[in-house]
Amino acid sequence: MINKTTKHPFNLYYNAGEFVKICGTQDGYFPDFGHHIANEMGGVWLHPIKLLDGFWLKITDLDRGISLWSRADAFTNESWGSAFDYGHGLSHIPLTMKRTQFAPELEKGMMAGYKLHHKGQGELRLKLELLARTDLRPVWFSDEIGIHDGVQDEAVQINSRDVLVKDSGNDWYVMIGTDLPGEEVECRPDLYGPEFTAGNGCGVKFSAEIRIPAEGDFEFHLFVAGSYASAEGCRETYRSLEQDYERMLREKQSAYDAVAKRAQLVIDGEDKFNEVFNWVKWNNQWLIQQVDGVGRGLTAGGPTYPWWFGCDNTYSLQGVLAIGDHQLAKDTLDLLLRKSEEANGNGRFIHEVTTMGAVSNPGNTQETAHYIAFVWEMFRWTGDEVLLRRHYAYCVKGIDWLLGEMDPDGDLFPSGYGIIEIAGLNMELVDTAVYTAKALQAMTEMSRYLQDEGNHERYRLLADRCAAAINERFWIESEELFADAVAPKKDIVPKADYMTSLAHDQGIAGYREYLSGLLAEAGNEEEDRGWLLNKNWVIVTPMETGIAEPDKARRALDKMRSDVFIGEYGTYLSGIYQQGTMTISTGVHAVAEAANGNPDEALDLLGRMIRSFSYVLPGSMAEMSPDYGCMVQAWTVYAVAVPVVRHFFGITPFAARKELVIKPQLPSAWKGKRCSMERLVVGDAEFDIQLEETAGSQSISIRNEACWNVTVEWNGRQVQSSEANIELKL
Template sequence: MYSVKTKSTKPMYVCSNERIKLIGTIDGYFPDFGHHLEKEMGGLWLHPIKLLDGFWLKFTDHTSSTVDSYILSDGFENFPHKNVFYYGNSLGHTPVTIKRTQLAPLNLNGIIITYEFVNRSSTVRQLSASFLARTDLSPVWLSEEAGIYDGRADEMEYLPEASGYYAKDSDNPWHLMIGSNVKEDNSRIGQFFGPEITSGRGISLALDYSFALKEGESKTLQFFATGSDCSKEECFEQFQRIRSGEDFEAEKIEHYRKITEQAKLKVGDTDFETVFDWIKINTDWLIVDTSKYGRAIAAGIPEYPWWFGCDSFYTLQGVLALGDFKLCRDTLSLLLNYSRQLNGNGRIVHEITTNGCSPNLGNTQETAHFISALWKYYEWTKDEDFLREAYDYVKLSIKWLLEQDDDKDYFPTGYGIIEIAGLNMEMIDSAVYTAEAYECYAKMCDLIGEKEESKIFAELAEKTKEAINTKFWEEETGLYCDAHASNAAVNKKRDIIIGQLKEAKNSEAKEYVKRILAEREGQAEEECGWLLNRNWIINTPMETGIAPKDKAERALKKLHTSQFIGTYGMYLDGLKQDATMTISTGVMAAAQARYGYSDRALELLERMFASFSKSTPGSISEMSPDYGCFVQAWTTYAAVVPVVNYFFGIQPHAYENVISFEPSMPEKWKKASLEKIRVLDGELDIFYENNNGKKIFRVRNTSSAKLVIKEEADYQVID
């Protein structure tokens, strides 16, 4: 099983199952942080409630009177299934070492914290330890909008029948149990703190222990914390289960073995293969299953541990290629249900917290995203039942999209994925994904039997594509524009647009925008394309295959230059050149690979993979190389889609019961394999070898779908 070590600084980690998210720093502490819930995004969460602000251990070696303090880790190791902290040099003048392990068992509302003390000297050591936990039973962000408020204070008592300490919120049915495998010598409950004074209305529990260790002897103290957001009975039941002595670790190791064996990639580059597997693991960490508000993939930890429309659209394409069809259906179903509940008019929600509240009912492109994602799900799974279940709302979604095109030029208006003030015009990503949505909807209509509707939207999709390739294309630069708008509309936002460039690393950025605005001043007022920010969304015509080959080749060549690419991948903004995200890099890699430029795509993935473990060991951060969410869902899209869909060329088409096979391998990979790719009702195993230019693929297909090979392929396929 993989593990990644680091020396302790201040990056964060997560200990996760689908119910529990424990978030702290790899020095073993739990500092206050967060801007959604100010100072409250860390600690132990059982969404949609928080259970603990954190826990700390005070250690005293009475044989070495200088050692009497709360301990800080000086080493950290991240496993897929657990975290391990090492305490040695940080303890000062003592021969005792301590190891702390954290494990969130599968399907339980709780966590196990284990401390192992080892005496590495030749003399007896008289030791004591005090475990301090601070409750913070409180609700997730935006709960007030649902009429849910944190109680006045948490209350705690010892329950002999449970051999543990029970805490509850004073005003809400939020419950917590804490206990140990060893009876404490002394306990204290009250308003006191350890090394960190945390926010919240919690209460503290300290459990004190004294013991002696002979030469080479070890001692283990184990602590358990479980919770419930609905009943005391559930909390107790979970507490008894987690203390049962079951081999939770073996179960979780097996869980991650199965995850990493699915879509198993081998390319002769163990570093690349390892990162690819860790991305599968990270994806699993991000699943959030609440007791009553739904199960779906969350966007990112620590600041976005809830559900998003656009993030899911990208992520689920990777999830499908990795074979987790249930997670994809659950996520689409959640988005569908909340959109029906909160909008009801076809619009798809942007963001949903884990108690069902939404701060943004949907950006323009997200409605198109959902329609496309639903069809992609069907193409991989042939789950017609779910498609039919969603179809009535999809019809409303199409109607809503048409209504956003207020001037009937084929382009909907509003914010796309670039949520920057002022960029609520006709954006390239919204236009492109709308064209794709029309095409997917036409295929749905054909499947359902609405042939005339299918014909109408197939034609509309083509007209929208044609308009994109005409009105968004800028021949002079050989690039697609960010936006389509009139001079008047852009000039109204002149100060906002220029103001965003205030701290741009590219000193010429502001002058470039001023020059473009000046050149357009006084021109006719009809709408036209604007290449202002050069945002990564100008890749979307190539990502989706809408761009004709000649335009795609020009744009992709220009985009694969230092103007758009930095150390870790594609800049979010080719003008400012001050930030890189995994999604910008991933979309560009998919675009390059789709048009056969696999060497460029692989280079982009290698740049992105170079940020692996720069922040949290075992993860690639949202913002390259080491900031933003340290685990981000759409990294799954960025890593998996170029590899599975384009390098190995797997494109399922359930409606036709075929699997298109059009691989485009990077030259660097002379031998490669991808095994256990779940497709429709079976699996694919693909083995590739490039022997002096002779490309041979051996494919095992256990599905009922026919494998369709490109007619003029430059490779041999042995099925």
């Protein structure tokens, strides 16, 4: 396991099982923060409800008369949990302390363990006060569907060392307890620790007086269990946690070790990149959320977006396939499909669904197209024909919705919001057009495979027409770039003031003059033309997907390698604004470079992105580089895994046919080094692949125990083999 000590003790951390999420600051505290539910996004959550605002420990040295709330001065992040060290923070008390905590992977609870060490002489007499603050309340957007927080949390069972608390208006429960010695317990609404927290909760405090001999240790634990259904279920989880937490920790550590070993990347001499790849897989595991009666799937980011998104997952799940967690990809897409059918039913793919099961946004245009394109990718990796047929039926509706209701002028460019959700920019956008073309290509392949001859030829012709139209109408020859949007001048003029005000609010000078220049060049009021309104990062999507014609792809990528588009941490969200960088903007740009035969440029972008690794949370990269937004974000797995697996190693599978194509293109920095990917999962098979490229020669070793038909294309040569162990020198 890898651990790191933070340099930023007041930054956030995220501990997670598939049910429970814990979020506080790296000094061990739990301040209020968040905007979806104001001041309520931290603490301990059992989605779709919150359990605790937090927990704190007060230590009193009875002989010295010193009393303080313990605050950590060092933080260590492990893949499976966290540790807090209090070596220097226990002022004038001869004591050190370590707190270790984790959420079991498949239990509705958590455990925090405390180990105190007396580093002085004689006997140390202490009073310990362990306080937790409940806050049973529902997730964001619950009020809109008629589910409301109760007036107060109420203690319904108080024992000397465990307390059961219920929300007054709902069957939501949390049980808090400890193995501290003694009988003293308090529970009341006005009982707080060192932080005053929002909400209708109550404080629960366990107190004990203890003695520690010189150089002696004392250990105790906090247990928290929850239920969004029944008191009995809460008690049952609590007893299980109390009795078996050591086994649960071993199982969690073993599970995370297995995650590290699946799709395990080892590039000789590239220790940091190998480390980042491992942590991205662990980060991905943190974001899995199960909710009884709703489903299991990959959430967008912690702690700000701890629910499920269509757009985020059509990116993220491509990375999930590459790292071999095919069940997660299936579960997530199944959840999103069910909710799309419930909320829409017409082929439109949802944008956002909370853990309460409420759809807050029925779907932006781009994500329906992106979903359809992803279904075929998922099938190629998993070989699950039942799943393909299930999704294909909705994909047929989705294409009809895109090219019907959302494309009234019939130009194959559906209108509406894309990935960049800027109010007013609900036009014919490049990302929507590109993913529609990709969706039509996917429908061509799906209809052929499923022998839907009635639709196959139509999809093929539409796919060709759409790709050609993008290259013709979104391409701006004078700029050597693809446009943000296609629209007539008359549709842009009414938006000019609003877009100028957005730029002004961000401190961008000269935007009105820039836009006025574009409008002056436009000429005809009614004729569609391409517009570079913001030079948004999504103009790289034609190259990411292979929709761009080769010459246009080359020229656009050359143009986008400038400081207009790329900064210290990767690709700007907007070349006009140059104020924000995300792992997704950088990742899609890296994929575009790699997909067009530029691995060095792709690796450069990834290198910029991973400069933010551990900047906020040790072992993670923030949503906004280097230090803003969610401290862990799902689509980072796309940004890291897709360039490496699909392009540097060149993996293209067709699991249903037991075929694997390997077409490596190693960055120059990796040449002369042994590059291996072990336990790569495709369908029901696993492969170990080892590559090495030196001047004038290439060698590849493949463990192919399932004896699939493997095709290697490298150095202008092509070799096929179905042997269990393949050794080639090219």
